[in-house]
Amino acid sequence: MNKLTGWIFSLLVLLSANGFADDGYRLWLKYDLIKDVAKRDDYTRSAQFIVLKENSPILKSAAGELQMGLQGLLGKSIPIITSAGNRKGGIILTVDEVPNVDNQMLNSDGYRIFIKQANITISGKTDKSVLYGAFALLRQLQTGQPVRTISLASSPKIRYRLLNHWDNTNGTIERGYAGESLWKWYELPATIDPRYRDYARANASLGINGTVVNNVNASARFLTAEYIEKVAALANVFRPYGIRIYLSVYFPAPKTIGGLKTADPLDPEVRKWWADKTKEIYKVIPDFGGFLVKANSEGEPGPQDYGRNHADGANMLAAALAPYDGLVMWRAFVYKADPKADRFKAAYEEFTPLDGKFDKKVIVQVKNGPIDFQPREPFSPLFGNMPQTPLSIEVQITQEYTGFATHWVYEAPIFKECLETDTYSKGKKNLPGVAKSSGSTVANVIDGSLNGYELTAIAGVANTGSDRNWTGNPMAQANWYAFGRLAWDHTLSSENIAEEWVKMTLTTEPKAVATITNLMLKSREIYVNYNTPLGLSRPWSGVHFAPEPWQNRSSRPDWTAIYYHRADSAGLGFDRTATGSNALSQYSPEVQQKWNNPETCPLPYLLWFHHVSWTKKLSTGRTLWDELCTRFYTGADSVGWMQQQWAQVKPDVDPAIFADVSGRLITQYKEAIWWRDAWVLYLQEYARQPIPAPFKKPERTLDDVKGLVDIYQLR
């Protein structure tokens, strides 16, 4: 064995000794050698070198990522040089600050990629935009698009694109299913986990430009000098990737750590405390993003404790932020423990009277639906009804109600369904160029185009954790990816995003790409079918894992399951028409008209708004009871279909990932049947009808199923 082959051999041995199966750590930034030699050669001719003219930490990130990515994809060394000279066939990174005919359509984060003098130029008005362009070019190669005559331009439609981490000081994550928090607070600021940078890279690749690192059920720790220093160390890692850090704040912090007697937002001492604290933060984090607040919600204190309202609280923090480029994100997720009220209506009732009363640095953050991240919800009636107040949308990437890290649910359709719904908040009139809707979609509320908001934002509750593959279920990486892509451009289709992700992450084999994309697109509806079909919701107790539609005891009525489905001998569903809670009246007349009549209300929302008789014949031709059974049974059976489909891609995906997902599908199938059995056995006690053919009655009893749930309630 000569020296050279010996060396190759050592490398191979090294690779095998280290078990080079795909552990999912690299996410969609894989940069494995492109197998198609012709395509690789073609790309190689356009990527001989990288020119970095200017210099900044963010531009260095862009050039470094491009270099690493291209070297991996193309299998050759690619130098970074400061000037192209007369060379052709390279990539030029350049910031183009002065407005001109080429960049006039771009906003400050937007990029252009085009050919100029036989080089690919990536350009934008800021160094951040060039970073986004660099990732976009890599994505072109990863998804097999041509680059020789590339001409792309893209600007994000929403300005603040954030992840919200519900991470606690002790390392746990509220509703986290992928390990512990990424942030090692006990080690910071001195020890910097290399993973922080990879987190920033992944977000930057999607255009995510902000992150709230701590839980909205916030600890005041983060406002102490001890912790600000730790947060600053994280901010230093994120900054070269264009990511700003935000903090959730504990409203009574002036009392708990400031030693004041009150946290009244109109108290001068309190206001001074927040101003001083904000100054202290900006001193060490000059690009600090601002505050996220959960106040007077689910036991969290807030301005109402002092007879003030949400605007008083938010505006006080806005005043503290006045000298700086920072925001207040004030959450509208509120509901009182009123046994007579409809939780659905609470946010609207508390917030619409405050429209126009918020400071210009405040944005009100609204969950997509009126309740709480259900597998399917109608849109929150706040959207369209706060024309003078910038609203951001909060969606949940982590699968609190969609099967933790076990069930495969691709969420882009959930996000899209809300964003594309028409609020009709400006009536029926179509906006110019918009054919199918009035133009008042939730997306157009959020992106500012409808009401001319200057502040626009979108927040996703992160599904990341310390698991090696970041998200527990490898397929859940797609939800992080989809959130980021939609935050940039909500007009992208769920299908295109899925396809991109599959090609970048799993395989580029066309048949496998099609199979997996199809699975992803169907996955949410399958889940809804066995979990909460026809507009059912929240069949959980506190654990949010296993079915408990019978759950009827809690410290609050709206924390029981029966509050939501209202099953009785007559029928099923929550009457939110005028004969019931009348929550429907919070929507515009056009929306009410669509949903008010059980005959015309779309089936997916039927039981959200109507109490329907068991024997009522639906548009499917089946009675409510038969339709429910059909959904529960076919939903569970569909997981079997998912298993079969997944089995077909075995030759085309990494064996470790294949095995991992196969295992999760086995569990999902078992749990889907559990959901089915729990629902049909429980509802049957009210419906008093047999399981319709061809479905077979569950072999176990309702008590058996209840016993299974109890296991998960044990300490």
Place this chain on the structure above:
Amino acid sequence: MNKLTGWIFSLLVLLSANGFADDGYRLWLKYDLIKDVAKRDDYTRSAQFIVLKENSPILKSAAGELQMGLQGLLGKSIPIITSAGNRKGGIILTVDEVPNVDNQMLNSDGYRIFIKQANITISGKTDKSVLYGAFALLRQLQTGQPVRTISLASSPKIRYRLLNHWDNTNGTIERGYAGESLWKWYELPATIDPRYRDYARANASLGINGTVVNNVNASARFLTAEYIEKVAALANVFRPYGIRIYLSVYFPAPKTIGGLKTADPLDPEVRKWWADKTKEIYKVIPDFGGFLVKANSEGEPGPQDYGRNHADGANMLAAALAPYDGLVMWRAFVYKADPKADRFKAAYEEFTPLDGKFDKKVIVQVKNGPIDFQPREPFSPLFGNMPQTPLSIEVQITQEYTGFATHWVYEAPIFKECLETDTYSKGKKNLPGVAKSSGSTVANVIDGSLNGYELTAIAGVANTGSDRNWTGNPMAQANWYAFGRLAWDHTLSSENIAEEWVKMTLTTEPKAVATITNLMLKSREIYVNYNTPLGLSRPWSGVHFAPEPWQNRSSRPDWTAIYYHRADSAGLGFDRTATGSNALSQYSPEVQQKWNNPETCPLPYLLWFHHVSWTKKLSTGRTLWDELCTRFYTGADSVGWMQQQWAQVKPDVDPAIFADVSGRLITQYKEAIWWRDAWVLYLQEYARQPIPAPFKKPERTLDDVKGLVDIYQLR
């Protein structure tokens, strides 16, 4: 570029794109190419092939590990064949069941490695012993020992060598500082994390042969059919590595999941429930190890709730295990919330009256010290005082009281200090061949040699978690390693174990090995000096992180800090002589004699047993106050020395690990000063004396330091 070099290049690019810094995942099983060519060539001549004659899952693990390890270390392909024929220069794995002159000294886990007909033979009476031998051979190569004329024989001195995981059902770990639990209960049994196997490999490499996978504050979930299936899936992964699975059990499980009205251990229905449950477990886990029990301790229920004693409880479980090869490990960690009592004495008082009353399948598991895993404790007086009851020792690998994952504390000296202490339980008489002690060391109690126990066991509370490097602090891997090595052979020295670990894990450069080994050996005493010098203990509140010697309020007196140090204007320390709690009387007269007199009591235990005047002159020539200050100050300063020493090994260790440890040392230094300041400022209020020269008074006040601690008590 020709094809071959192109291929090499791709590999290199791949390596660099994947960031091939050492992330610590491989632990001490690194198998990187041996750099010394002469040595490598020499080893290569003895490792041309591996012969596996017999076949079993465990033997396959042995051969597979050898192959992977040797290929990595030697950089060449090594075949596994079924017969050597006439070939020389290979490694033969063989089980040698029939007792003969060569293997007669081996116990069933013991191995021999020797040269026979110019091949290396690894042999033992069982397939497990061959597995241990395979790892031993790899260790020889990793630590640079010669193998050409190898002749080794080793049998473990203790039969059951276990890790105890305090892992909860929700993925958190009680006293875990390295991420979440390794066990993904929601994914099991269908999804098998590849990491389970690497966990088993690491343990098998040390000879660890059992693992208790759930917290002693146990959930009854683990005894449900749903969870037994999950546990069985783990057991299937561990079995080929000779590791048996055990469960912590919740004593009232017959009530909580069995539906019985009582959990009285003498109730026939309860006994039947346990017998049936045990049968159910063995049906799916035929090599199930048995039960670990924390009962009537810190709020956990137990037999005393029914007027029964520990033996009644343990013997009931032993009866359930009677048909099987399984054990009951009954913990002796008990203490009553009695304000007048000395917690130190509780376990002895409850357990010694039960000596001889336990079933032969029961072993009583005793923490090394009488209180709770302090940085330094005298040995538990149960050791030597239960001659008719097999006792196992429980030590804590996870750093609950030794600085979490931040402080660098190498624990072998803690474990050794206890194991080597002489209990004098058989009086002064030396055992044959033992010179310096009476032979009644704690180790000789534990390994059964003193009292002829048939059952012998040792348990370490694991420091593993989902962090990529398993233990958070990379240096804490050494504590897992040291526990395993001492569990096999408690006569190994702390120094030799440290050296082995450094060579296998960090570097083989002799100077760096010496520097790091020295750091490790000094690290525990340095920690004790700034944390709990001279026999101080438990200066914590519930959080166990930051200093709170002033902590004086709790639901129980023995959960305050002042209970332990008893500072007053006269002096400091807990009088456990006849004038005080008289806990010393629980030791043998020889031990009492050594520790009873404050003049002769070794300084490390002084304040454990004596209330000493501030002005008392100690054997060092300094007063108590001056000595305390000297320890606190030099302890903290020594962390600066650790930083300097660590800086010197920079060229010789992986850059990622170097940076990680450097960061942690910065934090450790800061926190060491915090400990120092907290203690001296607090004790000064009682001692009313100045900080002695040359030490400088802390710049901050006691209130400042108290405020710092408060941060860590905030939600």
